[in-house]
Amino acid sequence: METITHTEAEIWQLLEQVCDPEVPVLTVVDLGVIRQVSIKDNLAEITITPTYSGCPAMNAIETDIKILMSSYHIPVVINTILFPAWTTDWMSEKGKEKLKAYGIAPPQYQVSNELFSKPKNIECPLCNSTNTELISEFGSTACKSLYKCKDCLEPFDYFKCLK
Ligand SMILES: [Zn+2]
Structure with a gap:
């Protein structure tokens, strides 16, 4: 059984490697879809809120997060919460700058x-x-x-x- 040696802050940093499949310059952290990261009972729990409902990109994002975490030997469970719904307000200022540069x-x-x-x-x-x-x-x-x-x-x- 793997033991998580990463902190929550380190997992947030790792998540910066996961990009939005539709806008590859934006990370999921820029987008604001990552709601929470917590480590409980040797399991990283990542809570995400989809951007546009029915956006097929969200399945890709979830898969990418799982692949990333397994490459660091981090057992992960992903929770999806729909409420409160994601709004473009959650996009970081850095994300908006990147979008414009793109x-x-x-x-x-x-x-x-x-x-x-x-x-x-x-x-x-x-x-x-x-x-x-x-x-x-x-x-x-x-x-x-x-x-x-x-x-x-x-x-x-x-x-x-x-x-
Ligand atoms: Zn113009």
């Missing part, structure tokens, strides 16, 4: 006090122009929308806000 507009919140005010345009991750238009509600995956920048003329994915 060419995907990070989730942007519409801050408005006025009722019926026109929503602010999504900022182009390439040239920062807000002169952009929605092409399709669904981009390369269901989690993203496809936009086009009218200034640099480049299409880009926008990681949708989820509240």
Whole structure:
């Protein structure tokens, strides 16, 4: 029987190696899907909350975590909790920066006090122009929308806000 010699903090660090299959620059820690890591009775318990419900990426993430932990001889059990639901608020600032560097507009919140005010345009991750238009509600995956920048003329994915 293996004995866990890793601390919870070390397991958090190891989890930085698990990337989102859809956006490989983001780790599961950046995404904020890891809710809790605890070690009990020689078993690492990792609690995750899926991002978009039904996102097939989540099965891949769970498998990747299991493979990673077994490569470090860490017995692991993964719990999935659906409530409270994941929101894009949980994405780290570092994660949002990485997303933008990758060419995907990070989730942007519409801050408005006025009722019926026109929503602010999504900022182009390439040239920062807000002169952009929605092409399709669904981009390369269901989690993203496809936009086009009218200034640099480049299409880009926008990681949708989820509240
Ligand atoms: Zn642009």
